[in-house]
Amino acid sequence: MEYGLEFYRGRKVLVTGHTGFKGSWLCKLLVMAGAHVAGYALPAEGTPNLFELCGIEKDMVSITGDIRDLESLKMAFAQIKPEIVIHMAAQPLVRKSYENPVYTYETNVMGTVNVLECVRQTPSVKSVVNVTTDKVYLNREWEWGYREEDTLNGYDPYSNSKSCSELVTSSYIKSFFESGKVAISTCRAGNVIGGGDFAADRIVPDCVRAAIEKRDIIVRNPYSVRPYEHVLEPVTAYLMIAKAQCQDPTLSGCYNIGPDDVDCRTTGELAMLFCDKWNQASSDKVRWFSQYDGGPHEAGFLKLDCSRLKRIFGWKPRWNMETAMEQVVAWVQAYLGKEDVAVCMERQVREFLQTEKL
Numbered sequence: 001m002e003y004g005l006e007f008y009r010g011r012k013v014l015v016t017g018h019t020g021f022k023g024s025w026l027c028k029l030l031v032m033a034g035a036h037v038a039g040y041a042l043p044a045e046g047t048p049n050l051f052e053l054c055g056i057e058k059d060m061v062s063i064t065g066d067i068r069d070l071e072s073l074k075m076a077f078a079q080i081k082p083e084i085v086i087h088m089a090a091q092p093l094v095r096k097s098y099e100n101p102v103y104t105y106e107t108n109v110m111g112t113v114n115v116l117e118c119v120r121q122t123p124s125v126k127s128v129v130n131v132t133t134d135k136v137y138l139n140r141e142w143e144w145g146y147r148e149e150d151t152l153n154g155y156d157p158y159s160n161s162k163s164c165s166e167l168v169t170s171s172y173i174k175s176f177f178e179s180g181k182v183a184i185s186t187c188r189a190g191n192v193i194g195g196g197d198f199a200a201d202r203i204v205p206d207c208v209r210a211a212i213e214k215r216d217i218i219v220r221n222p223y224s225v226r227p228y229e230h231v232l233e234p235v236t237a238y239l240m241i242a243k244a245q246c247q248d249p250t251l252s253g254c255y256n257i258g259p260d261d262v263d264c265r266t267t268g269e270l271a272m273l274f275c276d277k278w279n280q281a282s283s284d285k286v287r288w289f290s291q292y293d294g295g296p297h298e299a300g301f302l303k304l305d306c307s308r309l310k311r312i313f314g315w316k317p318r319w320n321m322e323t324a325m326e327q328v329v330a331w332v333q334a335y336l337g338k339e340d341v342a343v344c345m346e347r348q349v350r351e352f353l354q355t356e357k358l
Contacts, residue, residue, distance in 0.1 A: 004243050031056065083125065084126070087131060105164070185241050191228045223267070258306050
């Protein structure tokens with residue numbers, strides 16, 4: 001399987017949410033592929049953050065703006081005149097969505113409306129990927145993977161707002177893009193891990209912070225099962241889909257992107273795997289233990305069926321969870337050692353792609 005990243009050389013690509021963790025990895029990949037990359041997002045959140053650490057801003061056009069501001073977004077589209085749009089701007093945290101549901105819905109639902117409205121009014125756009133989440137499905141806590149045809153109805157405000165984003169996209173496709181002039185897909189990716197994620201309330205960043213601070217890792221729900229995958233799995237798949245549907249609009253649709261069943265791990269297993277890899281790489285040992293903190297509802301069991309992506313594109317995950325965690329620890333060790341994290345990212349991208357040239 002090849003991703004066909006040579007397609008992007010010289011093409012104009014607009015990424016919303018480019019200052020985030022996934023957005024930074026995606027932009028690094030696009031820059032390496034020779035694309036003309038532009039981003040539209042709020043300033044990178046927190047210190048440290050991957051966007052600033054990897055210095056990707058110097059290699060692209062970075063526009064500061066709120067996805068909720070339609071007029072500002074229209075100006076960005078008019079300035080960039082993109083051919084490809086990857087929509088990633090979002091309020092991405094479950095717990096934060098309970099704290100501020102209005103902002104979550106405004107960003108994740110109306111943000112999608114605004115992007116698609118700009119696409120509708122921008123003749124240069126040929127291909128759009130709307131990035132949602134594995135949590136868009138009505139979670140029945142069953143043991144098999146959710147398929148793209150299953151009911152959408154996320155439980156919490158974050159998950160539900162992403163379900164709404166899917167419905168908005170479906171409506172815009174039927175109402176304005178039936179001709180196929182603009183090919184649009186939604187991608188529902190599993191839980192991503194990777195170097196440079198400093199977000200709160202995510203298991204791997206929590207593990208990294210604890211290891212750096214030389215304290216025990218606290219896991220609030222060690223039995224919850226999630227489809228964990230390295231961040232390069234979904235971002236390369238987004239680009240593969242965007243390229244394919246640009247060349248053949250009949251390939252547009254909804255796609256799950258997740259690991260094979262063997263890598264759908266419990267949170268406790270993931271914490272244990274991090275400890276194993278960290279303790280192999282560092283003289284400062286770390287351990288984890290369970291401590292429930294009485295937080296809001298979160299799904300207990302979640303798995304994706306990625307048969308459609310595999311059947312249509314011949315896709316399969318490239319890194320198992322062992323390798324993915326090794327790469328996370330390697331990135332953190334490079335960061336702590338004051339190495340150039342951009343070089344580390346480029347090395348990991350090339351290792352992931354193996355035979356493909358950038």
